[in-house]
Amino acid sequence: MKIMKDNEMALVKEILKKLGASEEDQKLVAEATVDADLKGFTSHGLGRFPQYLISIKSGTINLEDNITIEKETPAMALINGNSGFGQAVSYKAMQIAIKKAKELGIGCVGVHNTNHFGVTGFYSDLALRENCIGLVIANTDPAIAPLGGSKALIGTNPIALGIPSDSYITVDMATSVTARGKIIESKRKGIELPDGWALDKDGKPTNDPTEALEGSILPFGGFKGYALSLLIEILTGPLVQAEYGLGVTGTASPEKDCTKGDLYIVIDPSKFGDFDEFKANTEEFISQVRATGENVAVPGDLEVKRIADSEANGIIIDEKLYEQLERICGNLDIDLDSYLEG
Template sequence: MMKIMMDNETALVKEILKELGASKEDQELVAEATVDADLKGFTSHGLGRFPQYLISIKAGTINLDENITIEKETPAMALINGNSGFGQAVSYKAMQIAIKKAKEMGIACVGVHNTNHFGVTGFYSDLALRENCIGLVIANTDPAIAPIGGKVPLIGTNPIALGIPSDSYITVDMATSVTARGKILESKRKGLDLPDGWALDANGNPTNDPEEALKGSILPFGGFKGYALSLLIEILTGPLVQAGYGHEVTGTASPDKNCTKGDLYIVIDPSKFGDFDEFKANTEDFISQVRSTGENIPVPGDLEVKRVKEAETNGISIDEKLYEQLKRICDDLNIDLDSYLEE
């Protein structure tokens, strides 16, 4: 098993993108988001997902030249056309606009269409935390969840991330399915079976085979509750932001197709509701109450903090199949992959 340290992963991603003609800004943003995913343990959305972006670049579904276009705007909202740019770059810019507007208006909402897969949803809600704001991010994806009682996937795994600014790291980042599609893809790459209760095959039967799961559907988390939440997110990131929905959504799991998904970024400035330090103190007081109810009581965000510390110290693992994918990419670009890795 090979490993790569955080700084080397950043340098590797930037070097690959540079050779492919990406702008310096895009290199920085894609690298930061990719490493963030791996540090938090979302390896299915980090370097493991990176080869997908290169397929999109070669297919022309990621535009290396265009910048975002603000199509509609008020003091508290904006609708953005991503012009098929890197999802990471488009999303970063959308969140920065939402943060700026929230600091002026108290709350802001920015919708995005014509973008691309952006990695881990929580990376963007974290941007709000850095500015002492609450960040909420939702998105839709290629169909993966069949409606309750159905067999045909129609709804995406539709992630949601919510972060609360405080002295602790309080955040949740999850798919509305039992697992993200990226983890199914990662299991397929590694040749691993899926746990029970994750997916159905094309005939609606339970399956542990990732190949069959990708032909079938992923189950929503929590039965009807997860299904309902995923369905509503589909509307908020499809019709609302003038993006694709249902069968129209492509590009998040099919990198050679134009990406038609949508995103929604909501930011709240707590200081507009009252004294920010008081808000933060009360939040920490509540977290203390939660932890005092037993031994080792977890709070959303604890696991990510632990994973980041471990990954920063020990590096990020690269399995054999991913190594082979990256080796082919680097060899084509005359990049010495092994110089970035450690045994």
């Protein structure tokens, strides 16, 4: 079975409305959820939605949320998310960073006391819409063991970077070989993991998603991915007054308070020189890249293809996710099947 973009948007809003979320939060969470599914990051779209329901029930997501700006200068701000929806807190943080960048050329906003926000690239995309460069990083519950170690200590710590252009030039990735959400999704679907993804709790390679969630996920690229995830841990932990290492909870443990941190950086290219020239030079470089081979891919190409396919053909709902959504909707007196096709 599948769900079309507009129906998924309506379903998420209806569920959140029934749970008592504000209209603004309904809209922002729905947009981020649909964005993840359209791009093929289903582990962070509807597939992650049951986790948010656990957080709401446990009281770790505050339905009466509003951000507090704790510190601010013309170029930066430190935000307390007050345990609101991660999507809503992140949207507001990115808007502040964009505004500062438009005024000064760069804006940097740190966030603590927030929640899981879906896919990181949704927020760097917000900067692209304003002809700005967007960089977003975050930490998560421990998932990566330090290189040479056997115990998970560092998060999967995603990074997203987008460049404004006529093309869609963006990267959104975990610093682990795969996102934890894909491990969770594999467990839900009852499928094994590929070789080289994870270790069990004893530090031995495993293809079992349950063992992987109890053990650790490998960093991408060996030392390089490990080093990047470690540095992101510092920038989204101690720097923004959030937790770090073993102190981070809530992104994979929805019944616990979310203690992770985020950092949003926006750069306005027009402050360096003529924006149209910057964009033209960027496109010229991308043309050079594509000219090097018939099958050359540019970061963002895959997402463009996935979005087009998902918008045309719908987003697949697997059997296990359908069962989870059916329970959620049944408890809220929502007719799930009326939103689905096939």
